[in-house]
Amino acid sequence: MNEKISSLFDSEINNKEVDTLLSKKNKMSGVRSSLSEYQMISDALKKKTVLPKNNLTDKIMSVIDKEPTQMGGIVKANSSNTAVVSFEIWPVLGSLAVLVVIASTAFNIEVNSASTSQFLAKEDIPQEIINAHHAATANNMNYFIQVSDPAK
């Protein structure tokens, strides 16, 4: 584990090892502490001004922990730095496609059933009966408006 941290400090670590390190979330504080000590040693050997070990990373991460988790990365660079749509968007597009299919299917069923009933009415019932029915049926709003009896 610590050897991996030393390699991480030197950027001489492969992707699998990075994944392994990051998967040990309860040990991340120890990872950061080791990195900080290695930085101090590195600065001293390079004759840079050595800064005291601070808890700035902890302070920054305590603020970031309260931030909403980033789920971005809709676009990311590939090796040729060309922006490509990442895979995160496909589930959303898939859900939308399913919704469109369901909605259009439902709409077609309704349209077809309406046209079928009209067709049957024309076929089976003589026109004169239909006309009589229309004449006898209360039209428009009159049917629904109930005039209150002033006597009551």
Place this chain on the structure above:
Amino acid sequence: MQPLKVVSDNSTVYNSSDNKLDKSKMEIKPVNPDRALDQKLVEKAQKGDKQAFSILVEKYQLKLYRLISRMVRDQSEIEDIVQDSFIKAYRAIGNFRGDSAFYTWLYRIGINTAKNHLVSLGKRPKAMDANEIEEMENYESMSELRVSETPETTMMSNQIAETVNSAIQNLPDELREAISLREIDGLCYEEISEIMDCPIGTVRSRIFRARETIAEKLKPLIETTNKRW
């Protein structure tokens, strides 16, 4: 711009039996391993891994601190600016596409945050020309910390340097050589393995053991300074 070379993690790319390169398995990667690692950590942070971002914070907080100290003198103000810069970077990480190195992008955020801070205090930030901006963005090579040093920080810094130098002198030869080639000469593990004529795994192990031995000697000093700070 970073130079590119064709590298491979997979030994089957080069087929030694017929001396031919399998181009379908070749991958273009940046030469700079720092940049490759940063890109990996950024991609993880973009997918919601805050621990990956914490590694980037640990890696760059001191460098950003040194950079900001060129513009702002007060230590607590520098810390606030560094903190704000990382929070801004985290909020914007989804928009980082890797066109530039992560540290270049971060340093730009840091410089702008420092400028805004100075403006908010009614101070006029120094106008920088393109060369100066580029110099600050390529800050890696600059070592001096331009923050006002107190006698206490100077003393502490000197004590740490003495302890590290004394510890390195007492290391076994192979550990001392490995850590010196890495830290002082700045060589990569592959180059060190060629010089020391040993496998890369051995180099990795020697550098790690050297660091651990030095860190052990530093521990009492770090604990004292932590109490003092």
